[in-house]
Structure formats: structure tokens, C-alpha cells
Amino acid sequence: MDKLRILLVDDDEDDRQFFADALEGIELNTELRQLENGKSCMEYLIQETENPPDLVFLDLNMPIMNGFECLEAIRRTPHLKDILVAIYSTSSAERDIEETFEKGANIYIKKPSSFSELKKSLKQVVKINWAYHLNDFKKENFLLKI
Numbered sequence: 001m002d003k004l005r006i007l008l009v010d011d012d013e014d015d016r017q018f019f020a021d022a023l024e025g026i027e028l029n030t031e032l033r034q035l036e037n038g039k040s041c042m043e044y045l046i047q048e049t050e051n052p053p054d055l056v057f058l059d060l061n062m063p064i065m066n067g068f069e070c071l072e073a074i075r076r077t078p079h080l081k082d083i084l085v086a087i088y089s090t091s092s093a094e095r096d097i098e099e100t101f102e103k104g105a106n107i108y109i110k111k112p113s114s115f116s117e118l119k120k121s122l123k124q125v126v127k128i129n130w131a132y133h134l135n136d137f138k139k140e141n142f143l144l145k146i
Helices: 013-025 038-047 067-076 094-102 115-127 130-135
Strands: 004-009 030-035 055-058 084-089 107-110
Touching: 004 013, 004 038, 013 030, 013 115, 030 038, 038 055, 038 067, 055 067, 067 084, 067 094, 084 094, 094 107, 107 115
Parallel strands: 004 030, 004 055, 055 084, 084 107
Antiparallel strands: none
């Protein structure tokens, strides 16, 4: 199987390291790239036409271009509009969940506080049968429950 290309966009260096360590710990064939804000994410995605990521984990609260703006930009860009986007945020505010759902995110993950919960979340998201998930896409399936 090819490597699953994952892009993590998060301005918090500790959170990025926590994510990278957890991803390494689930022993799946993945390749992780990390960026610090939505602007660098869009610049990367626009130029990376050969091997775009299979899945983008997007934090909401970032400087320069936040996750909401980045999600909108991804969905507006023709060659990126179908890319899988997982919102990865500390926010569990209903309005944030609702807004990212309406803007076209594929799944919403509240950042877990423990390493084992993060590994469990990542394993679940990476192993989702996305073809099925997208065909049966409902708001009830949007918020990842661990």
C-alpha cells in the first residue's frame, strides 16, 4: 500500500510534536508534513500538484490565516476541493463545529488531552473508509467520538 500522506496545519509546536509522536505510534504507513498556518498550507497545496496530501488536519485558531479561512480557500480551489479535511481543534463550541461542517470539512476532532486518546483518534480517522463515510455523510457522523 502507498503511504498515506498527511498534512498537519497547527501553529502550536508542542501540539504538532504530540501529533507526530502519536501518528508514529499507530504503526500505519504514513508520511507527515507539518505547517504553521493556513497561508503556508494554501501555498503548499497550490504548488504541490504531484503528490498532494490525502488528509489535512487543520487547527482553527492560528495566526495569519486561521482554519476557517483556510478551509474556505481549500473548498474554493478547484483542484483541492475534494481533499479530505479533518478539523483538529481544542474548541468544542457548537458554533465552530456547525461552521466547519457548513464550510465543507469532512470530520471534526476535538484535540484529546491524553496521548492514548490522540492515538485512538488518529487510528480511527486514518482507517475510516472515506468512500463510504462521504456517501453516508451526515452531521451525526461529523464529530468524532472517542
